[in-house]
Structures are given as C-alpha cells and as structure tokens.
Amino acid sequence: MLVPLANWQNPSKRRIAAIRAAQERDEAALLELLEAYLILKGRKRASLSPKTLETYRLGVRDFLAWAWPPDAPAPQVQILKATADDLDRYIADLQTEGSHLVGRVLEYRRQPGANGPSLKPSSIATYLAGVRALYKALEWADAATLPMGVRAPRDPTPAYERRPALPVSLYRHLLAHLETGEPHHRRDRIAVRLMAEAGLRISEVVHLQVQDIHLAERLLEVKRGKGSKSRSVPLSKSLVAELQDWLRIRLAHAAAGEGRVLVNLGGRKADGRGMTVRGLREILNRHYRTLGFPARYSGAHLLRHTAGTRFYQVSRDLHATARLLGHSNINTSAIYAKMDLQGLFEVVDKLEV
16 A cells, blocks of 8 residues: 655655646546645554545545546646536435446446436545545645535435444344355354454454464454454354364464455355455355355445444443444444334334234
8 A cells, every 4th residue: 555655755856746637537547646645644644444445435436537537638627726616516416326337346327328327425525525525635735725615415314224233033044054164164154253243354364363362262353344443253152162162173274374264265266265245245155155045134334333233232331332343432332222113113013002
C-alpha cells in the first residue's frame, strides 16, 4: 500500500501534478494522490485498511467513468470545477442507471444505456465517500474545492430488515448439514460458528492465525478487526472443543508456513493456503442454496448478525453485546435488539385465542 509519497510532499509540485492529472484524466495519478492524502492526512493515516482504500478507489474510478468516460474526447464535467449540482446529478445517475463500471473488474461500459441496475442507497453512499475523499485530496493539493452539501439518498428500509439474522431453526439446519466429518465441512462449520457464535466478521475469520487462538483460556484474539482495532473474544466450551479438533485436522492439509486457521482444501493451486473473503463467501452461499434457504439469507454478515441477536437475547444487555462484537458505541449494537424476532413471536403468540 506504499505509494511514492515523495511525489506528493512538495506543495507546489503536488498542485501541479494534481491539476495535470485531472486535466489529462490520469486515473493512476489521481488514485496515487488519493492514497497519499489518506495516508498522510486521513483519520487513520498509515493504518488505513486495504479494504477502505479499495472501496474509495472504486468510487473514484466510477466517478471518473461518469464525469469523463475513457473513450470521450472531453469531460462532460470538469473534474476540478465540479459543483454540488454536478455531484447531485452523479448520484441521480447512480440511482437510475447504476454503476459506470462493469461489475467490479474495473472495465468501463461504453454503450449509452448499457449500465447495470440502479444502486442501493448504501452502495451510493460508499461511492460518494470515495468521491469526497478524492476532492479532499485535491483540496489538499490546492487544485480544487470539495463541493459541500451533497448527501447520499436515504434507504427507507430499516437496517434490521435489510440485513436479517439467520433464524435459529435455519442455523441449526446449516450446522447439521455441515456435520458430515468431511474435512471441508469441518472447516466450513468452524467458519460458520466463529461468525454466528463468536461474532467475528468474515475478514476477521479468514485472517485469524493459529497463534491467535488460546484454547486453554477459551479466548481468541482478533488482531485485524474493523478500523484496525484489536479485541479478545471468549469462546464457548463446545466451540473450543471443535476448534481443537479442526486444528488437528488442519495439520494434514495446511501448506508449509501457512499460519491461518482456515485453509483451502482440494486440488487447486491454492491448496493448503489461507482462504480469501471471496472464496469463503461463495462457499457459504453455496451451502445456503443447497439447503434451499430464502434468497434474503445470503452472504456472511448475516451470521455475525445472528451472533449479535443471540448475544442480546441471552444477556438483554447492549453493553455486553457491544463488547462481544467489538463495537465502540452501544448505539451500533442497538440494531440487534430490533432483530430479536423471538421476542416479537412471543408477543404475537399471546394474541392467540
């Protein structure tokens, strides 16, 4: 993630380079400026996570493809002179036409009207965050001013409805499905339990190292949490026992020198190496489809939501829920109180006559 920061240290040279990059549509130079600004001036500075940086890059690339399509001789919006009205038009275009990039492979759509489906408000907010970061970088270079008063559209659907937790019955069904004894099922079951019972994020699971698990203490350390935060996570006795079994099985499959807990199995080139977020997410979705789960239950984060909901159901304590999930603000954990459908079922069942 180290860009040649010396290229952007001198204020006068920085301004000239930024103006040239915007006028020539030099995407690589603009992204380099963005990264230099985030590392030197951003809130996280050099501890900026690769995921955050890639998210910002995606938004900038999409904005550039809209403001100045790569096959167009001139921009439809002057990048250095963009106004709040210009960004509002960009947001409206995202709402109606979708992203200006083909999926996430960073190839540009060239035909008018060929864009994909409209983006969700949360995705638009993500793109806009990248654009704002670009204009803060240009402002730092004294090349442009951040347009003010631009907001992403609100999603009328509450977050607890958009991202539901997995019902207990379906969660048990998933665990039973993975209880075959096959090594790949044993691994997937560990991944599921770490997210749905220990509350880990998928990125935290794939980066978890064997040395970060302390079975005798029934603890694991998350050293690469969101926002570069670390935390200690207590484990149930049954999860400790299953982890102990998996770590013994893992020894026969892990590549030499591989320290991550979850490793790829099978005949691929990555055999024995640590899993990726994308690979694990695809595996989880495949299990959901095999079991015939409703379409709204997809991805990995619903398992963390399952953990949060269960933590709250057992404790009725938002402080404990926040501590277990690594939230610095209990208001972030309040969503799990609203996800507690079991309590709602108890209410409606009392209405039976």
